Amino acid sequence: MGNMVRQCSMCMNTTSSECKVDTLQGVGYTLLFIPGILLHIAAFCAFRLCSWTDTHIYMFNLALADSTLILFLPFRIYDAFRCLPKNSLCMFLFNFHFLNMYASILTTAAVSVHRYLAVRFPMQARSWSRKKETAIAVCFIIWGLLITVCAVFREENSPDKLWTCYERRKDKPLSLVFILLLLLLGYFLPLLTIVFCSSQIIYILFKLNDETQEKKGIIGIVTANLVVFVVCFTPINVSYIVNYLSKPPADWQCRPMLAHTYLIVSEWIASTNCCFDSISYYFLLKHFYSQQ
Incomplete structure (x- = not known):
């Protein structure tokens, strides 16, 4: 018992200079980084094979958001093994990771709307003459909105609120206003948009009398994208609520919390969306190229 008290006392007195090695996170993001890089190289090579349309602009924006998240994963891998100092760079990396994640979410919603309008x-x-300009404007609006949110709520992830470079202190959760903003605009609204558009696309295509491979392929891609979105992004948004409602113990530095562990795992699951997206738009680009 006395040994446990001493260990906990040491843990409570841990300074920011001492490193908490997280091998599981390091290995997990390494396994994500390697295939992610290879898949995105293949996807960007496919972009060179096609003439640019509004569809390609949306997919390129999605690829840009996913690939930048993947490219910055080495910082997270290094932090898991060696620990980055909790400074302004760390704050930038933390915000940048989630900025690209939500750019991917909003772009996926925009792609769903684009597909729905094209089918409906x-x-x-086909006759709309400013499709490219509209797609570019939508992409700029997405990035502008997210950068504005990051600037307004920049103090939410300031260095003094971080336990490690990529983990918040358990005793300083996100503010309720910021959580509601993330849930409503960053998850529920895109989710409702994607569910509506995907279900309408599938319904419209099922009403057609033809049984072509193209029809089956579109239905398969739309269904797969919907399933991947729900599986990848639902856990992390649920974790925001769970962590906000979970009150950490006084010795939270020593005692592992189930809610915090769930948050860390759900972040990794959300990051896997980059690999799934790259597979999706790679085959879509190959399909469009073969139709030219």
Whole structure:
């Protein structure tokens, strides 16, 4: 018992200079980084094979968000093994990771709307003369909105609120206003948009009398994207609520919390979306190229 008290006392007195090695996170993000890089190289090579349309602009923006998240994963891997100092760079990396994650979420919602309009109003979609300009404007709006949110709520992830470079202190959760903003605008609204658009696309295509491979392929891609979105991004948004409602013990530095462990795992699951997205838009680009 006395030994446990001494260990806990040492843990409570841990300074920021001491490193908490997290081998599991380091290995997990390494396993994600290697295939992610290879898949995105293949995807960007496919972009060179096609003539640019509004569809390619949306997919390129999605690829940009995913690839930048992947490219910065080595910082997270290094932090897991060697520990980065909790400074302004660390604050930037923490915000940048989630900035790209939500850029991917919002772009996926925009792609779903784009697909729905093309299937629901095919003639009007073909005759619209400013499709590229609209796609570029939507992408700029997404990035502008996210950068603004990061700037307004920059203190939410300031160095004094971080336990490690990529983990918040358990006794300083996100503010309720910021959590509600993330949940409503960053998850529920995109989710409702994707569910509506995907279900309408599948319904419209099922009403067609043809049984072509192209129809089956589109239905398969739309369904797969919906499933991947729900599986990848639902856990992390649930974890925000769980961590906010979970009150940490006084010795939270020593005692592992189930809610915090769930948050760490859900962040990794959300990051896997980059690999799934790259597979999706790689095959979509190959499909569009083969139709030219």
